[in-house]
Amino acid sequence: MGCIPTKALVRSAEAIHTARRGAEFGFRAEVEVDFPRIVERKNALVATVRGGLERGLEQNPGIELVRGFARFEAANRISVEGRALQSERIIVASGVEPHIPAIPGLDEVGYLTNETLMDLEELPARLIVLGGGAEGLEFGHAFHRFGSRVTIVQRNRRLAPHEDPEISAAIEEILREEGLEILTGTAPTRVERRGAAIVVETDSGRSLEGDALLVSTGRKPHQLTDLGIAEAGIEGDPERGIAIDEELRRRRPACSRSETCWAASSTRTSLPTRPGSRSRTRLRASTEATDHARAGRDLH
Numbered sequence: 525m526g527c528i529p530t531k532a533l534v535r536s537a538e539a540i541h542t543a544r545r546g547a548e549f550g551f552r553a554e555v556e557v558d559f560p561r562i563v564e565r566k567n568a569l570v571a572t573v574r575g576g577l578e579r580g581l582e583q584n585p586g587i588e589l590v591r592g593f594a595r596f597e598a599a600n601r602i603s604v605e606g607r608a609l610q611s612e613r614i615i616v617a618s619g620v621e622p623h624i625p626a627i628p629g630l631d632e633v634g635y636l637t638n639e640t641l642m643d644l645e646e647l648p649a650r651l652i653v654l655g656g657g658a659e660g661l662e663f664g665h666a667f668h669r670f671g672s673r674v675t676i677v678q679r680n681r682r683l684a685p686h687e688d689p690e691i692s693a694a695i696e697e698i699l700r701e702e703g704l705e706i707l708t709g710t711a712p713t714r715v716e717r718r719g720a721a722i723v724v725e726t727d728s729g730r731s732l733e734g735d736a737l738l739v740s741t742g743r744k745p746h747q748l749t750d751l752g753i754a755e756a757g758i759e760g761d762p763e764r765g766i767a768i769d770e771e772l773r774r775r776r777p778a779c780s781r782s783e784t785c786w787a788a789s790s791t792r793t794s795l796p797t798r799p800g801s802r803s804r805t806r807l808r809a810s811t812e813a814t815d816h817a818r819a820g821r822d823l824h
Contacts, residue, residue: 528573529642532566534662537669557671559647566642596756616766618751620743623763625654629715633722635737638663648672648736652724654712656683660740661695668704675705675732677712677724 546553581589592605601610622637624630636644638659649672653664656678668674676683676699682692683699683706700706707726714725715737724732745765753760760766 529566529570530638530662532569533562533642533666536562536565537666541669557647559670560645562670563642563645594751596752596758599756599758616751616753618748619746621746622739623742623744624739625741627712627715630739633715633717633737635715635722635739637739641738644736648734650734651675651736651738652677652722652732652734653738653740654724655738655740655742656680656706656708657686657740657742658684659743660738661699663738663740664704665699665702668702673705675707675734677710677726677732678706678708679711681709683708 540555540557543553543555578589581587590604590607590609592607594602594604594609597603597608600612600614601608602614603609622639624637641663647667647670651664651667651672651674653660653674653676656676660676660678661683664674664676682689683696684692687695696706696708707728707730710730711727712724713727716723716725718733721733721735722737724734724737726732744763745760748760748765749762753766758766
């Protein structure tokens with residue numbers, strides 16, 4: 525369900541944080557976090573939204589919902605469980621999955637991703653987050669507010685390194701003020717289990733110990749190779765996505781408007797390259813990031 529479960533958790537975390545600040549607003553309250561109830565609320569919300577979306581698709585006379593695994597047979601034709609579907613316009617929005625870095629011992633410790641973290645039934649007392657991008661920060665911040673002791677390990681010297689330096693600095697300041705431990709310019713070198721604990725060794729020589737480990741080091745296209753993009757003559761890479769032009773159309777020699785495939789969301793490999801397009805995209809991203817940072821400071 526994409527961002528729905530994440531935002532449900534974040535909303536609960538915001539409510540808890542606001543209640544703890546009751547004295548600032550003229551009231552006092554004892555806050556007791558019921559993590560299983562938070563998860564129950566999240567699951568109920570996801571089920572409601574999913575059900576509504578499915579009914580909307582199924583009841584719309586202009587939409588046919590076809591369930592199954594799709595694969596390109598040609599640039600304008602796909603096959604779904606043996607059924608051929610053809611169109612002049614095809615949008616690839618197959619989603620993304622976690623990118624797992626090659627860290628010695630990682631595969632043996634039972635790490636979490638953004639997907640499996642959602643299935644936790646018990647709040648970890650100590651949570652280590654590998655990755656200081658948007659996803660890692662969002663989860664780390666929420667779980668800190670739930671009551672976990674959170675350490676964020678970021679290889680880059682800045683959190684949210686794709687944002688402007690001022691935005692990164694503001695985010696780090698807010699998180700540190702709230703009590704999260706932030707380690708920038710730090711890379712994990714090995715992960716292992718020691719009893720019930722997970723230990724992360726770092727290149728700074730420091731060992732970190734936690735009860736759960738969230739790997740949030742990026743995303744990659746989901747099953748892009750299995751979609752048969754090569755058969756469709758679509759340029760792309762399993763790790764980086766479909767190559768696109770300035771209109772989000774896939775790059776293909778002699779690409780005509782009557783035979784076009786678009787790549788949506790994180791399925792695409794790069795932003796538009798036409799002069800001016802990148803600057804407009806950066807400006808839009810920076811504006812959105814500034815709004816988020818200000819909102820976070822207001823909540824603090």
